[in-house]
Amino acid sequence: EGALSRLQVLAAHFGTAEASENHPGGIKRHPTLAGAEEPSHQQASVNTPYKARTGITSRREYERLYRQSVEDPAGFWAHVAEGYDWKQKWDTEHMRSNLDLDRGRVSIEWFAGGRTNICHNCLDRHVEGGRGGQACFLWEGNEPGQDAVMTYKQTLDAVCQLSNWLKSVGVKKGDRVALYMPLICELPIAMLACARIGAVHSVIFAGFSAEALAQRVQDCQCRVVITASGGIRGKKTIPLKQIVDDGLKLAEKAGFKAEVCLVFEHPAVPRQKCPWQAARDVWWREAMARQASHCPVEWVGAEDPLFLLYTSGSTGKPKGVLHTTGGYMVMAGCTTKYIFDLQPDDVYWCTADCGWITGHTYLTYGPLLNGAQVVLYEGVPNYPSPGRVWQIVEKYKVRQLYTAPTLIRSLEAHDAHFVTDSDRSSLRILGTVGEPINPRAWDWFNKVVGEGRCPIVDTWWQTETGAAMLTPLPGAWPLRPGCATLPFFGVQPVLLDEKGKEVQGAGEGILCLKAAWPGALRTIYGDHKRFESTYFSTFKGYYFTGDGCRRDEEGYYTITGRVDDVINVSGHRVGTAEVESALQSHDTCAEAAVVGFDHPIKGQGIYAYVVLADGTSASPEVKKALVATVRSQIGAFAAPDSIHFAPGGLPKTRSGKIMRRVLRKIATKEEDQLGDTSTLADPGVVPKLLETRGK
């Protein structure tokens, strides 16, 4: 195949030939819930007909492009990038990376030399193309009947005002801005306003506690914090500004001071009820009233930072994952287009919060780069009834719905009429992300929600990967419940055995990624050594994902779950070390060890073993106090489901290492599979743990 025809194929698929407005360019088991399900590889294929408007309608078509994407990654991605506006083109040798520590510092660069702005590509480009009057955000409040629409032009104006305000308080390119907000339009607006002027946003999920907030604002040394007076989810009002004040007080004790705090007045907490520090705090509405709705874009380098997002690892404090502008933009736009077959004007709904990576890539940047109408829902899925999600689908005629297995399981538990009472005929594509989806939930999503006519895209990826890595393309090949199927363009997954040898053909191993992709994280903020050691030292030359994975004869990939000490609770990553250190900070706790266990709704739950301090005796009050400590230090979502007092101590090897395998088996009542415990310093602790379980 000659170079010319290859370019033509690329042009046809990535729309660069069209002048239309918008063509941006120790392995664990799968959590087989309820124990009775067949694992994914034993499931029959499901062939849901769907004709993608992107033109990729068969596996052959995909494979042709995939081959090009891995044979000439720089050329492939440059073609995709041409679908976006750049102030300055990238160098001819724009992709420079080294993933091999033996060859020196790990570094990743894409579109080097290029200058662009992601906010411009998300908003100005569409407005300039005559689509300013089209809906950008379809906001749905907590209460049914509460809603608002913002057009692309209105969104651009609001973003410009905020950018101007940020500049007026001295925020410059490269400065960090922390966002702690409910899911209202002002949250993505604030992200875009930072991006517009080259400031680096750091969204902190509004479910994190004051202490977690303090840790994050300190680590990123943000100049400004943007928040709201409060938020409302279901029947619960959340005093966000109070939490920010508490967090900033803690940070001040540790020697860090934020200069300005911008507060959006949310009706859930009126201003009279909001704590206030006149020297530092500013009301959003008053501040915006003085700002012009025009603000020139700061053209930033492709490798200038776009955002920081903190995530949990298996050890230590949360890591500030840093993403840069060009590669992230190109990959966010491209994956959204191909995975969701997203076209301008499509009504698209992703139920994630902006506080997580999914809310960055697939609620904000990806859909806006494609000019879609984005549904933003502030409330919870089961309020005021378990039918709410489907009512929203009917109300806005949602075409693509992207959600998490935990939400699917929690709604599946209710009578099917909650779903069927609403008209879902607008739905064309369903998606899941965040954790393995068990086949039963997949089936329900497929048959009951999608009436068997919507392909389900089970997308595997991570905060670090920036965009989806393993995913079906709708209609292009048969699906299988619980299976992420094939790699996206440019993604080269490998399965390594424990010795680091690549598994060939069908088999199981640790999922790693070979070669750099544009959306990859570039570093851990302020700690490049930790970046190298966390992701690139386990297997030299490969990015280590932390997930176990199986590949079958068809080349399909199935994620089997984390192989490290990260627990995935309702799709939220929780590090065992973080929960342990929260527990250990409490006076009653001498020692703690935390493991995950299969949970019917949350996917995984948190099981904590606690050795009490001398003089403390086990009681329900102590349990409560320990759970409360975790809630206040991390957030409610990380609260242990069970606390198991271990009077005889924890199982340790002679070198003092806690044997977590043993703790996992006891927590999941699989003591028949404890394995070899003869290397324990004191094998007697095991029967004591079994005796005290459930007490």
Ligand code: 6R9
């Ligand atoms: C996007 C996101 C990443 C971890 C990842 C894996 C799990 C995500 C999955 C999945 C099975 C899927 N995970 N998607 N497991 N199937 N489709 O969730 O990022 O919060 O960083 O979590 O989530 O264990 O390593 P993040």
